Amino acid sequence: RKEVEQDPGPFNVPEGATVAFNCTYSNSASQSFFWYRQDCRKEPKLLMSVYSSGNEDGRFTAQLNRASQYISLLIRDSKLSDSATYLCVVNGGGKLIFGQGTELSVKP
């Protein structure tokens, strides 16, 4: 089993749609969690950290369920500019473990 698993997609959605990405992790001792965004063949950049209480940043909402070892990212009112690959990332022993990414394509 991979340490961090994501649905690779691609997710093809129209502008304005709401889309949700899921991620599971295997190490129950993991302490910190993130979503990174990667545009085509460019470097990953931090989108948001994921807190136990859940957190929101504009149109983006992240949730963590420690009991189920599950992380989610919800994007509301999708924009064309949201098209990218979204990486679920878990801190394990001071190192980041990356999921393989979920590709999102937002169409006009």
Next chain:
Amino acid sequence: DADVTQTPRNRITKTGKRIMLECSQTKGHDRMYWYRQDPGLGLRLIYYSFDVKDINKGEISDGYSVSRQAQAKFSLSLESAIPNQTALYFCATSLSEGFDTQYFGPGTRLTVL
């Protein structure tokens, strides 16, 4: 100017050649990392360094070596390149352990023929 830079940005080489990828940062971070990215596999950690005197193997260190010349510089070497080392390589930095954020360089696209 970019905080994390990588050279070269693109490189095509032949099997058996020695290749060095360089990473420099102006963020003042102690921690530096080398990753490779392959389609469908995500980013995998090759080596990491928590300070100048500390070097650690990552998930896929075989066939690679590193040198931390200074706080700001971390180089990755392929001693004898092989075709399955064709990938996109990223350098990253971070400030500290815990709830840290990693800052990535723009990547080096390496092709081994």
